[in-house]
Amino acid sequence: MSTQTPKVEKLRQGVMELYISDHPLDCLTCPANGECELQDMAGVVGLRQVRYGYEGENHLDAEKDTSNPYFDFDPSKCIACSRCVQACGEVQGTFGLTIGGCGFESKVSAGAGETFMDSECVSCGACVQACPTSTLQEKSVVELSMPTRSVVTTCANCGVGCSFRAELRGDELVRMVPYKDGGANEGHSCVKGRFAFGYATHPDRVLKPMVRDRITDPWREVEWDEAIGTVARRMRELQDRCGSSPP
Structure with missing residues (x-):
């Protein structure tokens, strides 16, 4: 044929x-x-x-x-x-x-x-x-x-890790398109991943890592090294106290 x-x-x-x-x-x-x-x-x-x-x-x-x-x-x-x-x-x-x-x-x-x-x-x-x-x-x-250009990125709305093409016009985000080669979503998306991208340019968006010692303490900005070190230290403390294997 x-x-x-x-x-x-x-x-x-x-x-x-x-x-x-x-x-x-x-x-x-x-x-x-x-x-x-x-x-x-x-x-x-x-x-x-x-x-x-x-x-x-x-x-x-x-x-x-x-x-x-x-x-x-x-x-x-x-x-x-x-x-x-x-x-x-x-x-x-x-x-x-x-x-x-x-x-x-x-x-x-x-x-x-x-x-x-x-x-x-x-x-x-x-x-x-x-x-x-x-x-x-x-x-x-x-x-x-x-849009005039695109960047492959990971959706930040939840922990699934869906891949998207963030399509931009200059530095302005125009739309999010599910990435067909994404291992987690393979071109699929939910309403949040596809359309709820306003957080990317929201004035209240947190742009630097923040830590606090207690839930009653205010957040404070730190450098990435300190933030990653804090997470690693606290995870080690949990392992020492509770064990690293599931019950």
Whole structure:
């Protein structure tokens, strides 16, 4: 079987033409401009013209769903590719999304026509990450624009140790994307890891190690050597007093 024959390439172009004919041409003002898989794939298959016109553009009249505090859902940009539905069900196991309607009226639906906030959505962000257009888009990206660089890091919300790509625009954190090669999470995330990153720039964030001798004592800033030494000393004291093996 060959996947690169002239006939197959022509079929790919035809499918892409159908997608583009039913997609709004606002790429320059789209939040995902420069990182839109639909744009990228149109170039990959060599699409140069759309024979069907753009009469189907924005055929879905449903209002934008902004109910979720972390991301927006714009039906007018949806190409009903089902990637978000698969990510929600087969990958994340939430089964909060489905394809509603038939034929030209097919569209992504959260539950039985509910808003994302009222549906079974747990705001894990798997659907947002899978979306090839800006149908599902983080509010932080809409506000700050697309990130320009990324750094692989470890989520600090709990002790599981999930890996993320912290995506930044300059020194400003725009979004956190689960890292597929992360040993602890393998591309999965919870709502806190994906969206609760405000602590990174919060004015009350503790930036230096702090220790105290008693719970009633105030915290005091120390250097890292002293902090690590204090932890090691107290762990040794616990071992001496309680033993190093579990009962």
